[in-house]
Amino acid sequence: MSPTPPGKGPLDPRLSGIDPALMDAFIAAMTRAHAQLGGQAQAIREALARVGVGAAALAPIKEIEDWAGDQLPRLRVRNELIRRRMPEWLPGWAGPGLTRYDEAEVPFASPEEARRAGADLARRYRAFTEATTGKVVTDEVKRQRRDLLAELLAHRDDADHAAAFFGGLGTAATQALPAEIDDFFARGDHLPVSDRAASREQALAELSTMFGTAASAASRVPGMAKVMADLQRGGEGVDQVALSWLVYAGRFPAAWLAAVGRANVVMPMLSGTLKPETVASGATRRFLDALAADPAAARLAIGSVSRDWPDGAARPPFPSPLILPKPTMAAVLSGMDRFLARVELRGDPGEFRRTRESFAGLLAAGSGVRDERDGEHSQDASRFAFAVITAAPRFSLTDSMRGRLGEIGGSYATEITAAARSLDPDAARPSKFGAYDDELFGTEPAFRLSLTDAYRFVQTFADTDAHMEPFDRGMAALTQRLFAEGVRADRAQLADPPPGGLQPETAVERLFSRLGMVSGLQFAAMKAVRGTADLHDRAGYDAFGKTLDKGMDGAMLFLPAAGGMPAAVGWMVLSWAVKDGLGAALEPDARLPAVNERELARSRAVLYDLASGLVARGYTAKGAPVSYRPPTDPLIVDAAGHLRPAAEIHRDPKKTEAFLRWLKANGAVVDDADRRSLGKLVESSLLKFSGAQDQTQKILAGQDPALKKILTGDD
Secondary structure (H helix, E strand, O other): OOOOOOOOHHHOOOOOEEOHHHHHHHHHHHHHHHHHHHHHHHHHHHHHHHOOOOOHHHHHHHHHHHHHHHHHHHHHHHHHHHHHHOOOOOOOOOOOOOEEOOHHHOOOOOHHHHHHHHHHHHHHHHHHHHHHOOOOOOHHHHHHHHHHHHHHHHOOOOHHHHHHHHHHHOHHHHHHHHHHHHHHHHHHOOOOOEOOEOOHHHHHHHHHHHHHHHHOOHHHOHHHHHHHHHHHHOOOOOOHHHHHHHHOOOOOOHHHHHHHHHHHHHHHHHHOOOOHHHHHOOHHHHHHHHHHOOHHHHHHHHHHHHHHOOOOOOOOOOOOOOOOOOOOHHHHHHHHHHHHHHOOOOOOHHHHHHHHHHHHHHHHHHOOOOOOOOOOOOHHHHHHHHHHHHHHHHOOOOHHHHHHHHHHHHHOHHHHHHHOOOOOHHHHOOOEEOOOOOOOOOOOOOEEOOHHHHHHHHHOOOOOHHHHHHHHHHHHHHHHHHHHHHHHHHHHHHHOOOHHHOOOOOHHHHHHHHHHHHHHHHHHHHHHHHOOOOOOOOHHHHHHHHHHHHOHHHHOOOOOOOOOOOOHHHHHHHHHHHHOOHHHHHOOOOOOOOOOHHHHHHHHHHHHHHHHHHHHOOOOOOOOOOOOOOOOOOOOEOOOOOEOOHHHHHHOHHHHHHHHHHHHHOOOOOOOOOOOOHHHHHHHHHHHHHHHHHHHHHHHHHHOHHHHHHHHOOO
16 A cells, blocks of 8 residues: 555645756757747748738637747746755756645736736835935835836846836836836945846846836736837837847747847848947947847747848948848847947956847857757758858957857867868859758758868858867767767668678778868868977867876767767867877788877877777677677786776787787788678778778868968979
8 A cells, every 4th residue: 555645746736846957958948939939920921921911710729829938937936946945956967756746835916916916016116216216315215126126126037017017117217227227226226126136237137127027918918018019110109228138038939029120230230330339338239149049039030030121222331242232140139249349448358348249149059050050950050050160251350259159160070071072173163052862871961061161161260279178069069979870870781781792891991981081171261270290299189188197988989878978078089099000000010100109199099989889789789690799908908808998908019919919900000801790890980990091181281271281392
């Protein structure tokens, strides 16, 4: 019999509980769904309007969007109650499981009661403002304002209360709130509004969050709907600075936020009408940050410019790449970057720098860097990223811009890998958006980049190791995934070999040939940007050398995730070590004075990584028609018959020799060995990588005179 009494436990109707980790994931999914509903519905509505068709059929979608927007703050406030009970738990940690909370603590009345309370607070706030305007600000006045602000922000997550409050205030009074909060802290910063609003910045962030909560209830609170419509319409009566404070931290319907961003940032930049004073105030930065926080809104704000570009628009007063009358998305991004690079500095120069950093952040967010994965990007994010990648060589490349472009490169490692087919005639074809088959298993690029465009894009972040690191990380993750798929494909082919004893190129060999091309493209970009063919003095080269010295196991790339680390260092080790002394590294008795011992050690570390990765992923499992000799020498295997750690083997010359003899026994450096044998596959894969790496650099040098001069020293 169960020890839990009937009517108790998880089925007790009076039990309220949440798993905060699961709720975090659910809130993130609901937030994405809410943004997508708003963005897609608005696009459909505008398309129908252009052909004169009514949009009444979209009403159910709008109802779902409103419902999702209304639920989000309710879910967040419940999750926050759980977190207060468990201050030691942090997002990203394993969830503590179902945790109880008291539903009575949730500060939500019924929707009707919440709207009545919000309207009453708006009435009292207006009365207080009218009574104190132009009067001496006494301590009592400060306390009264503090109490009103505290009451207001306490209902930050109640959509109906917040909407009724802002709707009751009206557009002008709503816009006055940021300045009033600023004035409150300027006069009485010793009076915190609440625990969550103890400073000016915190209070303004809380206000913005509350305004976003109110937006989700605008469809059922007419006054709030009018406020939002007024602010979206812009023009006279709209204070850009105040509006930027209202939107910078909240979450809003994607279509509305996109329209606000387009009207206050994008179009003024392209037309040259955005005032330097507005940039200096921080308003432009806050608008850009708000768009970056909502990738769907960012994409809509930029992507709709071409469609909405006014007929007969004048060319901007500064040199612009825009092609009028309908600029492409890439041209829009280039125009915005050009404006920020040339706008006249006013006030604090740091604000202009931060604004450019925010623009770079918007590019990364719109490209799906924050909320999507390489190889699985949505069409909207991919289209945006395609525009960024093809426009990037024309950008003004600040440090922040280079870093964000490196993140985009890492997030689109699949597309850059597809573009690196240097020996394919199609590599010279113009870049084009749209998915296609690039004939590499496990990938479906969202767009085609020419080899030249990919090379120019990688150059935008090839100046330092720090800027290159996100790309290295993306390539490491892609390499791990494709290696696992390649081994599975080759294992299946071993079990069912082709007739006639044919030995076609293995999937692992094809993969390493393509990865070598990517490495060659990357090296060419680094050499062109850094102005030297000798990259051995780079800090990263020394860093990965130290990693090997301390123990190669920390930089494994091909072992399953339990034994490896999909990090940038793994891709660096592969790229650097394979090109240095690979042939000598395969020989147990190497005696080549031209090959540095350290280079030998690094190359042999990669041999270990690849060979052990093939074994660990089942390539040599029983039943294969190709003979396999497992390692038996106690110098390199432990009592369980497993290979000893790489660091242990490579520290001891005798163990290193035993390891290489084991590879040789399995076909390495044996001319007539079966190409499918473990040792021969390791050898041929890494030789293909090295050859493709060198060949790609030579092809790019033929296209880029500057690179050719660096590589050859010839003018």
